[in-house]
Amino acid sequence: MNRSRSRSPSSFRTYVVELAHGDVEEAIEAGKADTEEKLLIFRQMCKTVQRIHRARVVHRDLKPGNFLVMRDGTIRLSDFGTARLIDDSSKPILDDYAGLPPGDIRYTAPEIISSLHDITPHFAFKGDIFSLGATLFELFTGTVLGNQLFDAQFQEDLLQHMAVIPRDKRREAYDGFITQMADSRPLPNIEAYAPFVRRCVQPIINDLYRTMAALDYNKRTGDFEYVFLKIEQALIVLRNEDKFRRWRERRDVCRRNLEQKREALKVRFALTRTGKSYDRDIR
Amino acid sequence: MIVTSGRPLEDFEETAPSGGFRVHPPSNPLVAAAGLSLVKKDAEVSIEWDEEKPAPTDDLLVKVRQEFVSRSQKDVAKHPKSARAHTNLGITLMNQGELEEAVKEFEVALSIDPRYYVAGITLAKIMVEQDRFDEAERLYSELQEAFPNDPAPVQSLALIAMRKFDFTNAERLLRRAVGLDENVVLPKYLLAIVLLRLGRNREAISLLKACVRSEVRSPALYQALGVAYAMAKDQARAELNFRTALTLAPTMSEAVHGLARVLIERSKASVALSLLVEHLERIPDDDHARQLLARAYSGIGQHRSAAHQLIQVFNHLSESGEDAPTLTRKAQLASEIGHYFAIDRKDKEAETWLLRAIKFAPKRDALPYQNLGRVYLRGDRSVDAFRILAECKALFPEDQVTYDLLAWVYIQQGYYDEGIRELEPLVKAGKADASIYNSLGCVLEYNGDGVNAERVLKEGHARYPDDRGMIHNLSYVLLMNSKVAEGRQLLEQYRDLLDAYSREDSDYDAILTATWGLVYFLEGKVEVGVQVYKQASKSAFRIGNRELAGAILQKMHIEVAKLLLSKKDYVSARREIIAGLSIKRGREPFKRELKALKVSIDPTITR
16 A cells, blocks of 8 residues: 655654545546446545534535546546535535535536525535436546536526525525426436447436436435446346347337237228228327 | 407407418438428428527536546547447537537548548538538438448438428438338438428428328427328328327427317317416517417417417517517517407507507518508597508508598598599409409498498409308498399398308308398398397407497487388487487498488477
């Protein structure tokens, strides 16, 4: 293990930390990891965040650059400068970042940009999940989700809408606003940015990142077990791709046959019922 | 009782509802550059593209934007040779509206890695937005070569073809994109939009149904399917799909608009009303929804509320400036507001708004002129009516409604020959609408030329056999020409059609009832005839049309007087005539006929 020692006087405390091999951002930059490796990295990232959340700690600056990759391939979470301990007695986190949310704004959930955590500190937990979802998107596409999602119009709507609303009524107003925004701005498919990602797992990864990075915090998952289940599902599909492909082909053939039978039934009904088409009879 | 024309004077025409069905493509922000609107006018479906919105100035907003840019710039400083970092900065700059800077970043990214997919496709997208179609096409073609199995460049080429209105090429490209990946929804969705534009609604529906099976939870797809069904005139299925879209996305404005339109068209205006009121409580600035709310109010007969909703939209629009499209929009709104006031018999307000509509865009549409003419006619302001309709005729010489209305101005003044001269050339040229045949038949009948009235209406009926006004008017003229059996036969032959129309139009119901009164009368069942006439007058009174109620009673007194005269009972006949003349509201030709009868009878009584 490499150690770094401080040369400061003995009265100062000395921190000794492991030397990291790099971080997840560099791994994305290198672009060498395959789909399975990316899923394994992401599972480790989620486990680290699950661990701090169990200890009632929110990180508030989760992004690929803050997940360190150790020499043995394990992932460590770093940079706790913005982290907070949040329990039932926690006071609101009044923003002390000159109006801007803590951490890297590109990975920040919209409710945190709208300062909802100033009213209810527990929002910060779901904020971390959003950042993880955005990181998953970036892991597979190389594109920062926030850059794509929070365009000028979104920022304008979000900030100008919230700025005029009193603090005590902000949550209610935000809920109405964000539901509408989320409806009108569906999250992009990862294949739009990365057509080379293995097709067999694209729907699962899309589903997972969309559940984690949902704009509306009410629709965002907070359940890490669900996340691990999805990752496991993707890994199984990936490791059995051939079998999965054959299964899908069989399923598509069955669907097509069913469709043809329905069409044939429609024609039969049309012939027997005085020239009228009774589509509604066929369900 | 004769119907004044196939298009009665009271039948104020409504401006075609503005806006169309709106669709949002299912997400691929790299392909679909902007939102699409499908606008359906008459039989034509056109595609309109969203405009960019101007940038805001708020301090915090500026700070947030700078934060996004500076974070991405730091990444570039950390990885100066990274195509990914430059692309991410490019995307940030693009989304903050700094397109020139963004283009530079994408170009740097492509110089580092010419195969960097996101940089290439986003740069091409910017070129499309800047209408640099040829350069964009070149870039997409390069991407297509580099990623032959990716449908995105092909569908982007199709989008360019759509923007160039080359829908055949767009269809070809989109079919290729669908072939590349059966599971990707966007090309199928776009193909469906193209097919809708080409009027192939059934094909579009089956494609969208396939899309929905792939993405069962996409509100955008259900919305598009709703639009497709609405365009195929399958309103029940359209309603079902809009409702599904709303279940998945309860605040989706486009789905609210689509559902409201379908509900209004299905005569469920009250349901549409509650849907729109709830939506407008959430989004009070949604002008499109407010216009639909106006139509919903009108649908339940609350025309004044409809006008007030549109006034709000008008006031909102007044803040937008005075450019040509805004003025046209204002003119359209003012015309609609005037129309609602006119139906509500608020003639002063109607006049003000219709004059405004004419002032904003004098050469846009004949409708405000015509509706204003109708308002003047109703208020016995024949000179004003003549002036505005003559102006309209000079501006829109092809519009036959104006000729029809002008003829009625003459008729109101008793200048029947002038009225006939206005309409006859159109009939003789063989290009007259049903309403012109109707009006000419009426004026000839009023002028006492029953033979020619019958001839014209028979000619019109042969040309427009299903025109309900014409069927009724012809049967009336036949009755007046003493061809009672023929008149009754015609009314009975088309009973279902006429009854259906009566259910839709209360005025028509009263008129038809009065005509049945005439049938009974001429068949010798005088008591029944009088009863039926009175019943018809009461129904006209109940719906607030006092002029019609009066006219029906005038006609009844004329017929009773004629019968009494034929029996030489001059005193009773005179009593009937005086009763008819004492009716304040009625129709001028009937009043004139009553006066003529009185003049003919008075010397006999005096003797």
